[in-house]
Amino acid sequence: xxxxxxxxxxxxxxxxxxxxxxxxxxAAFGFAAGLVGTxxxxxxxxxxxxxxxxxxxxxxxxxxxxxTLAGFDPRNPWLLMAGGAASxxxxxxxxxxxxxxxxxxxxxxxxxxxxxxxAGVVLMxxxxxxxxxxxxxxxxxxxGQAAGMSEAEATALLLLAVxxxxxxxxxxxxxxxxxFDEAFAAAAGLSVRALDLSLMALMLTVAVxxxxxxxxxxxxxxxxxxxxxxxxxxxxxxxxxxxxxLFGALSGWVGASASAAAPGLPTGAVVTVTACALFxxxxxxxxxxxxxxAALRHARLGWRIARDHLLRGAWEELERQRLGPEGAFAAAAxxxxxxxxxxxxxxVTFAARAAGLVAPAGEPGFLRLTSAGTALARALxxxxxxxxxxxxxxxxxxAFAAHRGADLIEHTLPAEVEAEVxxxxxxxxxSLSRLPxxxxxxxxxx
Numbered sequence: 033x034x035x036x037x038x039x040x041x042x043x044x045x046x047x048x049x050x051x052x053x054x055x056x057x058x059a060a061f062g063f064a065a066g067l068v069g070t071x072x073x074x075x076x077x078x079x080x081x082x083x084x085x086x087x088x089x090x091x092x093x094x095x096x097x098x099x100t101l102a103g104f105d106p107r108n109p110w111l112l113m114a115g116g117a118a119s120x121x122x123x124x125x126x127x128x129x130x131x132x133x134x135x136x137x138x139x140x141x142x143x144x145x146x147x148x149x150x151a152g153v154v155l156m157x158x159x160x161x162x163x164x165x166x167x168x169x170x171x172x173x174x175x176g177q178a179a180g181m182s183e184a185e186a187t188a189l190l191l192l193a194v195x196x197x198x199x200x201x202x203x204x205x206x207x208x209x210x211x212f213d214e215a216f217a218a219a220a221g222l223s224v225r226a227l228d229l230s231l232m233a234l235m236l237t238v239a240v241x242x243x244x245x246x247x248x249x250x251x252x253x254x255x256x257x258x259x260x261x262x263x264x265x266x267x268x269x270x271x272x273x274x275x276x277x278l279f280g281a282l283s284g285w286v287g288a289s290a291s292a293a294a295p296g297l298p299t300g301a302v303v304t305v306t307a308c309a310l311f312x313x314x315x316x317x318x319x320x321x322x323x324x325x326a327a328l329r330h331a332r333l334g335w336r337i338a339r340d341h342l343l344r345g346a347w348e349e350l351e352r353q354r355l356g357p358e359g360a361f362a363a364a365a366x367x368x369x370x371x372x373x374x375x376x377x378x379x380v381t382f383a384a385r386a387a388g389l390v391a392p393a394g395e396p397g398f399l400r401l402t403s404a405g406t407a408l409a410r411a412l413x414x415x416x417x418x419x420x421x422x423x424x425x426x427x428x429x430x431a432f433a434a435h436r437g438a439d440l441i442e443h444t445l446p447a448e449v450e451a452e453v454x455x456x457x458x459x460x461x462x463s464l465s466r467l468p469x470x471x472x473x474x475x476x477x478x
Contacts, residue, residue: 034294042289051292054178057186058284058303061242064189064196065251066258066280068238070273071200071231073259074211079138080232081255083127083145084120084239085248089152091119092243096159109185116248117240123148124232177247178288178299192241199234200273207231208269250304254280257307264314264321283307337443338380343389343409344416345369346401357406360393415442415450422453425460 041047042055072081095115099106123144130140200207209217210227218224235255242251262275287303316323345366350359367377381399384390389405392398401409419438423429429437 038293042292053186055288057189058288059281060189060193062280062284064193065254066276069255069259070276087123087148088116091115093155253304261311264318347409360398
């Protein structure tokens with residue numbers, strides 16, 4: 033069970049030397065994975081990263097078998113990771129080769145991933161039958177064993193983070209062009225193939241370097257989830273890349289600290305769950321793409337449409353009754369025109385009164401437009417009739433359909449589009465010296 037004291041001690045690197053090593057190593061790997069994952073994600077290579085991670089397994093097992101047969105130490109982690117890197121590179125090259133033929137990209141990736149992982153499982157069964165110790169040591173390359181990370185391994189991950197940061201800084205502008213417009217990159221004289229291979233090399237380096245920390249199954253999560261989280265927070269690559277690195281490092285730091293405070297929890301899994309928690313928070317709270325922001329925008333649009341319907345319905349009701357803008361209108365008549373129930377009518381009229389657009393007319397159930405409501409209602413009716421006229425003259429739409437079509441588009445299109453429509457109408461029919469602006473009704477009674 034996690035205690036707050038132990039968790040805070042791990043976060044502040046006071047839980048002991050071993051815990052500090054693990055926390056720093058996982059944070060460094062998360063930083064490197066998140067930074068590289070930014071370009072991998074934008075380049076559409078997230079599944080390639082999954083292929084690379086899973087195809088490390090046959091390489092690790094083959095290196096173990098080869099070292100055993102040659103009389104070397106089969107549990108040397110550098111030897112095993114070298115074997116994993118070689119097989120991962122072959123796997124990514126196999127995907128590229130298959131995708132050039134008649135096999136689709138997704139099918140090629142699924143084929144190589146399945147074949148590589150299947151071959152790895154078969155070779156693992158061979159390893160288990162060898163007299164040099166079975167499969168237990170290699171299982172850590174599947175699920176990870178960050179809790180047993182040595183100081184040398186943590187130092188290697190720190191060096192990996194520095195290397196990745198330096199490479200990303202050098203290749204940032206070329207990779208930015210490549211990720212967003214491959215054709216423009218080629219036209220600008222950039223070698224698309226060389227940049228792709230450089231990105232693949234960075235991805236493979238991070239994937240193999242993370243085998244010890246989180247295992248091959250979870251290494252892709254730290255390469256993709258922080259990048260996706262950062263993508264939710266910003267539209268700019270110059271901000272997204274540092275954010276992804278920060279989220280990756282934060283996932284490693286907090287996840288490894290939680291695992292250190294509760295030794296029964298697997299470090300790699302906790303790190304990945306922490307990354308997922310950050311993604312969920314960004315998905316919910318992101319100001320641009322978050323669920324709450326989208327719900328707020330939807331609510332604002334719904335209120336604006338309801339407000340426009342109330343004011344336009346009020347103006348049209350006043351016209352129908354031959355009343356001027358200062359006249360009183362029945363709220364029930366507007367509700368009936370729009371098919372509103374009593375609850376919706378009460379809610380919309382309450383909000384409109386709070387906004388100072390309508391006011392009670394003295395008689396129960398009747399309202400009148402305020403000066404602000406009158407000006408807005410006049411503009412809304414004008415906009416609606418401009419769109420009706422445009423749809424009938426430019427599109428040949430019948431009057432009823434034009435009324436419905438104008439009602440669907442007038443609330444969402446920007447003012448610039450409306451100005452273009454008015455200019456087109458004025459040019460198409462010079463007799464329209466004044467586009468339809470609803471004047472006060474002649475002979476109106478208050």
